[in-house]
Amino acid sequence: MAATFDDMQKIGKDNADAALKSFGTMTKGVQAIAVEVADYSKKSFEDGSATVEKLLGVKTLDKAVEIQAEAAKAxxxxxxxxxxxxxxxxxxxxKDAYRPFEAATVKATAATK
Structure with a gap:
């Protein structure tokens, strides 16, 4: 009975460790995504502003259409x-967030066999 309780306690500890590792990985990943989205938003705004400046200096409709087409393509x-x-x-x-749970599942499965 004591061995079973100790095994269950170890499995519980392993699961808690996996959850903490996964949470840390999720936090880093979400931060990386947020930075990427913020960079894209900033660049997009700068490119849009540059396009508006170019359009304000245009003398002909053909040139305005050309600038707008290039901006849309970019x-x-x-x-x-x-x-x-x-x-x-x-x-x-x-993938990285699941990895700690995958290892804990393998350990738990091996311990019950």
């Missing part, structure tokens, strides 16, 4: 690039 490419990077950050976050 914004789309920047969005795709950042969206891909943020998606990768989310995938890494969940």
């Amino acid at each position: 914004a789309y490419e920047a969005f795709l690039s950042r969206a891909t990077k943020i998606g990768e950050l989310y995938a890494d976050l969940f």
Whole structure:
């Protein structure tokens, strides 16, 4: 009976340790995502401001359309690039956050056999 209680206590400790490791990993991952989103927002705002400045100095409609088309293309490419990077950050976050639980599950399964 004592061995079973000790085993259960160890499993409980391992699970608590896994939860703490996972929480730390989640915190770091969410911070990285927040930094990436903030950087994208700042860059997007700067690019939009630069486009408005260019448009204010335009003399012809053709040039305005050209500037707007270039800005739209650049914004789309920047969005795709950042969206891909943020998606990768989310995938890494969940993989890394699950890893401590995976190890604890393997240990718990081995202890019960």
